[in-house]
Amino acid sequence: MLLKAPLLLGLITLVSHVCSSDFVDISRRANHFALCVEFAVFHFNQVYPDEYAYKLLWVRRSQRKQFTLIYLMELELGQTICSKQDEDLENCPLQEGPREKKVDCTFVVDIRPWLSQFSLLNSTCVQK
Template sequence: MKAMGTCVPTDWPHQQWRWALPWAMLLLLLGSQLLVTHCQSSQEKRDSDDRKVMESYFPATVEYALHIFNMQSKDVNAYRLVRILNSWKEQAETMMVFSMELELRRTRCGKFDEDIDNCPFEESSELNNVRHIYFPQTLICFFTVDTEPWRTTFHLLNETCTEGFQ
């Protein structure tokens, strides 16, 4: 077919697709890379936001869990935090929920004493009470606490403790 004095090859549409196919493939590959990059930066932002939340609100939640543990304990002595073994923010719609695994150790102070945070740890692993009730010196405890820290409200959802080893 001739148009305005030019000669168009009969296989023109076929050659056009051969040239376009590599470009289309390149766009498909680059498009998926752009999507992956976008998802990674969104995930990085969520991780950064979670870190900020943990830094801001987690310490008060640990303090609450330890306070409730001491209040509910039958031991007259207080337990104090040795270290945080693991912690994370749970996915929750309406509340902020933290889970944590804490290593606690029995102190020489009573649980109603003023400055438990600076109380020395108990050194003896003998019977700890005149009624011969054994209280372990070290505990590993798992807590889940929901909180609205901006209202300073906390609720203990789960507490599980096992005797730890030094």
């Protein structure tokens, strides 16, 4: 029993360190990051009250929480001339002139790739 106490203490210390770890910068080409960005933009288009779809303009920040598959991303999105039901949003032109709209968003996405499951943990968007 005496040997189990240090092992248990070490396990508790490790778990608390993992749970409190911060996000670290990652490459925009990191495993699963592009899928998380695509999911976040799709979710934004589903819930944002606008008839036009938005598409990714720029990734401002790409991070992952250490020892997890939780990704934090800051994205700039631009409003297109296409409706949300259009299929080819990547090739859809952006709104121009007085109708032009852009938003800055921060998303936190948890991915379970073995289940093809995404969870949006947090999102905040501000119109520019």
